[in-house]
Structure formats: C-alpha cells, structure tokens
Amino acid sequence: MKSILKPHLSRRQLLVGGTGMIAISALPLGAAHADQAQLQTAKLKLFGDRPLTEGRVTIKMPPIAENGFSVPTRVSVDSPMTEADHVKTLAIISPRNPVAELIQFELGPQAGIADVSTRIRLAGTQSVQAIAEMSDGTLWSGSQETVVTLAACVVL
Amino acid sequence: MFAIRISAPERATPGEIVELKALIRHPQESGFRLNARGVPIPRDILTRFVCLYNDQQIFAANLYPGVSANPFLSFHTRATRTGTLTFRWTDQDGESYEDSVELVVA
Numbered sequence: 001m002k003s004i005l006k007p008h009l010s011r012r013q014l015l016v017g018g019t020g021m022i023a024i025s026a027l028p029l030g031a032a033h034a035d036q037a038q039l040q041t042a043k044l045k046l047f048g049d050r051p052l053t054e055g056r057v058t059i060k061m062p063p064i065a066e067n068g069f070s071v072p073t074r075v076s077v078d079s080p081m082t083e084a085d086h087v088k089t090l091a092i093i094s095p096r097n098p099v100a101e102l103i104q105f106e107l108g109p110q111a112g113i114a115d116v117s118t119r120i121r122l123a124g125t126q127s128v129q130a131i132a133e134m135s136d137g138t139l140w141s142g143s144q145e146t147v148v149t150l151a152a153c154v155v156l
Numbered sequence: 157m158f159a160i161r162i163s164a165p166e167r168a169t170p171g172e173i174v175e176l177k178a179l180i181r182h183p184q185e186s187g188f189r190l191n192a193r194g195v196p197i198p199r200d201i202l203t204r205f206v207c208l209y210n211d212q213q214i215f216a217a218n219l220y221p222g223v224s225a226n227p228f229l230s231f232h233t234r235a236t237r238t239g240t241l242t243f244r245w246t247d248q249d250g251e252s253y254e255d256s257v258e259l260v261v262a
Contacts, residue, residue: 102222112173117230
C-alpha cells in the first residue's frame, strides 16, 4: 500500500509544482514581451525604421530606487563631439511607463562631451533604455535596470 | 513665475568644457494621478527647454510627463567667448519662463 501511495503523491506534487512553475515562468515572459513592444514602438516613433546597435551609450541610475517619482539618471555617449562626428539627439525611453518617452535631448558639437543628467519618474521596476542618434545617422543604445520600490503613478 | 535656479561657473578659460545645471520649480503634473475623489488631476507639464549661448542654441530638451517634478537638467558646453547663457522653459500652453547668467571667458 505504501509503495503505491508514495508515487501517487509525488506525481500529484509534481503536477501541482509543474503548473506553478509554468505560471511563474510565463508571467515575466509575457511582461518582458510587452516591454520590448513598447520600446520598439517608441523607437519607431522617434527615429523611424533604422537599425539600432547596442553600445557607446551608458545610462547610469541607482540599482534600487526607493521612490519612483524622482530617479536620478545620467546618460553619456562615447563620442568625440566634433563637427564631423557628434551626438545629435539623445532619448530616454521606458518600457513600463504610461508614456514611453521620458525625455529627449538635442546636442551638438559645441557641447564638448555628451554627458547629460536629469531626474525621471518610473512606474515600476524596469530596464530603461537610452538611444543616441549620431551626426552620421546611426543609432546606438544602452540600458540600465532599476528596481523601483515605490512606483510613480500608482500611489496618490 | 516659477523659481529658477541655475548653476554655472562665472568664468572659464577659452575652450574649457563647463557644466551647466538648471532647475525650475514646477509640479510637472503627469495627468495620470488621481485626487482624493478619484478624479484625474489635469496634466500640467513643461514641454520644452532650451539653453542659448549668446542667442545661439547650444542645448535643448523635450520634456514628457515622465520627467520628475521640479525638472532638473545638467549638460555641458564649450566656453568660447564672454557672453550670456539663457535658460528657457516653455509649458504645454506656450507660456515661457527664463533666467540668464553671464559667463566670462578669459
């Protein structure tokens, strides 16, 4: 009797456990998919259908933001900032906020270095992306994940 | 009129890259928040910022509801000659607020 009961129980456990696993793994996957879609849409709106390469852009945010209402964000781009080669525009976009565009900067060779800072609102934990458009038309991106403890928009 | 705070060096050597910081007191109300009765608070945001160096644009930004209240911006420029740095914000209704500082280049 014992030998029959044991495999029966473990099979049930396996089934329950397995369903749970599927539910857990499917949740962030679906969310990640929606995040990517929002980033894609924002990029298309701002820069059109041009190839985007990862690199040259560094976005710095605290790894954990206690307050989503004001997250210090610094973006720098590896660029000589000369007349021939400089950053034209720099956009920060969010995969989770109700409005994907956070802020857009217009720079030029007179800036000397491409390094800007601001404070942004974040509606939850997410990986914020910065896209730089160079004077030659190429697009470069960088992203940074931040854990938001208290999200903007959710609370009054 | 909103309180504006600018941080910029008073003097610089020619060709030096200076950091400019600008902050304006503004609610930058996103339009997504609800008041105590559950009614959305209307959006009230600054949408545009420009910085002029001797009347020439050196930096600009488009602001969205995702920018925190009391928008803060920090950026750089190369000091070329003595002149005025003007910082101007424009809100969603076209109203603008500005302040300027003098930069001596020698």
